[in-house]
Every structure is written in structure tokens, then in C-alpha cells.
Amino acid sequence: MNTTTTATAKDGRTQIVRHNKIDLALHLLRDASDQSHRPLLLLHALGEQTPAAVPPWVESWRGAIHGLDFTGHGGSTIPRGGGYTAELLLGDADVALGALAPGSPDGMITVLGRGLGGYIALQLAGARASQVHGAIVLDGPGLAGGPTGPTSQSFFSLETHGEVPDPYALVELGRDLRPPDYVRAFVRLAIDGSDLDEPVAVCTVFRPDWLEAVAGEHGVMDVALAEALDAYA
Amino acid sequence: MSGSAPGPPALDFPGAETPARQYDLDANGVRIAVHEWGEADAPPLLAVHGGFDFARTYDLFAPRLAAGGWRVVAWDQRGHGDSEHAALYSWDADMRDALAVFDHVAGTVGGRNGHFTPLPVVGHSKGGALMTQLADAQPFRFRALVNMDGIPYKRNIPDIAEHERTKMLSDDIASWLDHRRRTADLQRKPGTIDELAARRGRMNPRLHVDWLRRLVTTGGFESADGWRWKIDASMRFGGFGPWRPEWTLMRLPGLPMPFLGILGAEMEEMGWGTPPKKVLPYMPLLGRCEVLDDVGHFVHIEQPQLVADLVLDFFGEPA
Numbered sequence: 001m002n003t004t005t006t007a008t009a010k011d012g013r014t015q016i017v018r019h020n021k022i023d024l025a026l027h028l029l030r031d032a033s034d035q036s037h038r039p040l041l042l043l044h045a046l047g048e049q050t051p052a053a054v055p056p057w058v059e060s061w062r063g064a065i066h067g068l069d070f071t072g073h074g075g076s077t078i079p080r081g082g083g084y085t086a087e088l089l090l091g092d093a094d095v096a097l098g099a100l101a102p103g104s105p106d107g108m109i110t111v112l113g114r115g116l117g118g119y120i121a122l123q124l125a126g127a128r129a130s131q132v133h134g135a136i137v138l139d140g141p142g143l144a145g146g147p148t149g150p151t152s153q154s155f156f157s158l159e160t161h162g163e164v165p166d167p168y169a170l171v172e173l174g175r176d177l178r179p180p181d182y183v184r185a186f187v188r189l190a191i192d193g194s195d196l197d198e199p200v201a202v203c204t205v206f207r208p209d210w211l212e213a214v215a216g217e218h219g220v221m222d223v224a225l226a227e228a229l230d231a232y233a
Numbered sequence: 234m235s236g237s238a239p240g241p242p243a244l245d246f247p248g249a250e251t252p253a254r255q256y257d258l259d260a261n262g263v264r265i266a267v268h269e270w271g272e273a274d275a276p277p278l279l280a281v282h283g284g285f286d287f288a289r290t291y292d293l294f295a296p297r298l299a300a301g302g303w304r305v306v307a308w309d310q311r312g313h314g315d316s317e318h319a320a321l322y323s324w325d326a327d328m329r330d331a332l333a334v335f336d337h338v339a340g341t342v343g344g345r346n347g348h349f350t351p352l353p354v355v356g357h358s359k360g361g362a363l364m365t366q367l368a369d370a371q372p373f374r375f376r377a378l379v380n381m382d383g384i385p386y387k388r389n390i391p392d393i394a395e396h397e398r399t400k401m402l403s404d405d406i407a408s409w410l411d412h413r414r415r416t417a418d419l420q421r422k423p424g425t426i427d428e429l430a431a432r433r434g435r436m437n438p439r440l441h442v443d444w445l446r447r448l449v450t451t452g453g454f455e456s457a458d459g460w461r462w463k464i465d466a467s468m469r470f471g472g473f474g475p476w477r478p479e480w481t482l483m484r485l486p487g488l489p490m491p492f493l494g495i496l497g498a499e500m501e502e503m504g505w506g507t508p509p510k511k512v513l514p515y516m517p518l519l520g521r522c523e524v525l526d527d528v529g530h531f532v533h534i535e536q537p538q539l540v541a542d543l544v545l546d547f548f549g550e551p552a
Contacts, residue, residue, distance in 0.1 A: 018417040019413065019414075019416075019417070020320070020413060020416040020417060020467050021318075021319075021320040021417075021467075022320055071320075071321070077320065079319070079320030079321050080261070080262030080263055080319070080320070081260065081261045081262045081263035081311070081319060081321070081326060081329070081330070082261070082321065082323075082325070082326050082329065083311075083319060083320070083321030083322050083323040083325070083326030084321060084323065085323050085474065087472075087473070087474050088321060088323075090410070091409075091410060091413040094410045094413065094414065095413070095414060098414055126403075126406070127403075127406045127407065127410055128407070128410070129403075149480070150480040150483060150484075152369075152370065153366070153369075153370045154370065155325065155328045155329060155332060155367065155370055155371070156329070156332075157260075157261045157329050157332065157333070158261070160261075160262070172323070172325060176475075177475040177476065178475060179475050179477075182475045185399070185402055188399055189399060189402065189403050189406070192396075192399060192400075192403070193403065
């Protein structure tokens, strides 16, 4: 099924995975200290990129730790003319899943996202429930998202020159619609398809409406990060 | 703006005309192909095609509007027809590309220097829905709006148990993601003109086979192993997301410009499945809706003269 084109960048720690016309940078931050543990995929927040080193808050993870730069961010392609959606980023994360899951001892990975990346982690947990062993949502830029329903809208173009991150990404992904019932559907998919009783962990202080709805669902842990990492290790 | 090289001649179909002019616009870095019918100095009228269509699907309809004294300007949305296959597609991106065309066309009739020139606009299907939303967001750009069978009503969700619905959503998402994993190397399937016309005919069963064959020669290209549709292979029907069709419907009642809805009474696969009686209560103050019996989703192709006459009468004298 997976015909994703892959290549390895010069540093040997970054794999280039292809999502349609976009080359995505998938970074290996640290090899597994114990090969029996599954990989952890970090998804950065809006306007960020994969950190250069393992963040201290995931030091305890014993499997390999990877980070994906979303479209328009970090080392990934900056497309022309915008057109970003959260569902596009879900496709990015799914391509990364396709690259990492075969190397996992049980064919699954755990996903941890900050801000916007947390929203995508939740979506991935629902979309590929049998391959995601837990999704962790952390505070970070882009956590709020846009409105939960139709609004008066503005449409405009931006003067861009290939900047990183792409200004279109900042604008379009900063206002993506997140109706609570739409987001809850991903939680239910995760519960239906996962072997975990609680496949989603909300570890945020800030709770926008969509996340409040998620946190109230059966099958969602409302815990500190360390506890979530222990649960999914 | 740059000129496009003319493609191979299209197959003949009674009443169909190749555009008089074709050129490209740079829409924020994405190349958008524009097609025009009618006299170059006639007042402009914008025509917006539907999803999985392209500007040349107006080859029958646009000449009839042009005969009424208009310069009909249509463009291929990104990924469609002769426009660039972009890296990303979204509703907002289509809207931004549309604004580039609006600005260009308004600029040709003195709409620069900080003043917008309101234009008459007609849109079909997705093009109608796009323009309805834009008319709500930027009404000063519209002199009047015609929406041809592009009024979304609501999602067609079968009356089934919750767990079945969840399963359907799961299948939809997995299918879409599987498709996305394959798109890096994907090409449209090649075939003869008749084979591509037959494929299209399954989606457009009410359209004449000779029209569908012509469509292959305007919306496709020929290579060594046969004809392929030009549309980006990464695009596909369906998908999922937070947007709900009824949100477009909610924008209708507040539109301030004259509005004409033209609906085909026969439901078709590529249509929105909008029952006319459900949208009539949403007509704006200066709006009305015409329902065409025994006509399907492609009102302007099935009945080009009838629909053109409705539109010409609605827009009034070109000016």
C-alpha cells in the first residue's frame, strides 16, 4: 500500500518522505535505548519545527524518538500559493507513520504533539487507530485553531518569498475549523480501533472548546505528561 | 499574464466554440489558465466551473452569453484543465486564485486605483458555491450572481446506526489517506477518446456521448499510451473535513446583490442533491430561483440556450 518515496538526507539522521508533491523532513532525534520499545513521533506546533535535540520532557522514552516537519515548516517543502488544512497535515503525519511503523517491534508508534501538532496527533489516532498506540496532546501554538462553526470570512493573498515557516501556513492553519462533534468523531474512531482503553491523553492547561469536548469523552486520559508517557510506553 | 500555446483542435459538437483568447495569470505563484469568449472589448462576465470540470466545459454555454454582448471570462481552477497542478488544494486557495482573476479582469475595465468594479458572475456547482461564499465575504465585487445547481444543502448521511456511521467515516478517512500515500507517482489512467468519454459518462449519464468525446479533447491530453484527463491525479471525489454544506446555504439570505439560482430537478451523482423546495426559503431579498424540470445537474450543458436566455435576461444589458 505504501509507495511513499523515501531518501536519506546528508546528515544521516533525516529521512525525506514524500507526501504528494511535498518532501517532508522526518528527523531521527535519538535511537532506541531498548529495541523492544516502540517509536515516539513528535509533531511540532504551528510555526515551529522539530527540535534539534530530544526535548527534556520526553527523555524517559526508551524507544526511538523521531520528529516530523509539517508541510511549509522546518526542512520540508514550502509550497507556493497556500492551501493548508489540518487534514493535509494529517496526511503528512500518516506518511511519517507509514515510514516508521514497519520498524516498530509491534508495528505501532506513539504520537505526541504540541499545539497544532497535538490536534493532528489526535486525528491520526482516530484515522489509523490500529497503528497508533496512544496520542498525547500538549500545549503549544495553534492549539486553539479557528472557529467551531461558520463565520464572516476574509480572503486575501500574501506576499511570500519562500520564508520558513510559510506565512500561508501560519494564517490558514491558525484559523482552521474545529467543530467539537467533528473532533469527537476522531476520539471515537480511536477508541473503536485501538487496543487501549484510553488511546488519547490530554495534557494541556489551555482547553479550547474542541479540546474541552475531547477531554470529556470516554477513553480520554486527563493526566500529566509523565503519566501519559508511562501509560503508552 | 502570458499566452498559452493552443492545444490540438477539439472534436466538433453542434454549437460548441473554442475560446477566442487564452492566457495565463500568476495567482500568488500558481499559474492559472484563463479562457475568454466574445469581443475583447466587451463588458466582462465571469464564469466559474465546478469541481472536476474545467473552463472549457463552458464551450457550449459561454458563446451564447457572448452573443448577448458579453466578454465571458472563465478560468481553470488550480489542478484543473490547463492550470498548474499545485502542491496544495483547499477551498480558501481556490478563493484566493479567484480573487486574482477578479482583480485582473476588473483591472481591464478601469477597476484599479483603489476602486473595485462589480462584475456579473455565474458559477456552476462547486463554482456556484465558491462564488456564493465570496459574494457574502466581498459583496462589492459582484454586480449580480447566478448560481447554477451549486447550492449545497446538507450531507447525504444515510439513516443508519451510530456505529455504522463511525465505520463509514473510518473507511472514508483510511481510503483518503491510502490515496494520499500513493499520489507521489500517480497518473490518470490512459485510454482512447471513447474510453475516457465512457468513464465520464458514468458520472454524467445525461450528457450526449459526442459532447463527452469533445470534453476528452478539451480537458484531456494525448501521449504515447493514449489520452488522459488533465486534472491532477492527486485530486479525487469524496474526502472528509469539518466543513458542512449547509454553511454555504446560510450565507444566501443575506446576499445584497441580485441573485438567480437555477436548479435542475433531476438529482445526479456529481450534484449536491439539493431538493429545490429546501432552498427556496433561503433566497435573498433580491433573489429568485428557477427550477428546470427534466434537467440534471449540468443545466448549462443540457439546456444551454434556455439557461443562457435566463442569465442574459437576469443580467440585463451589458455595461
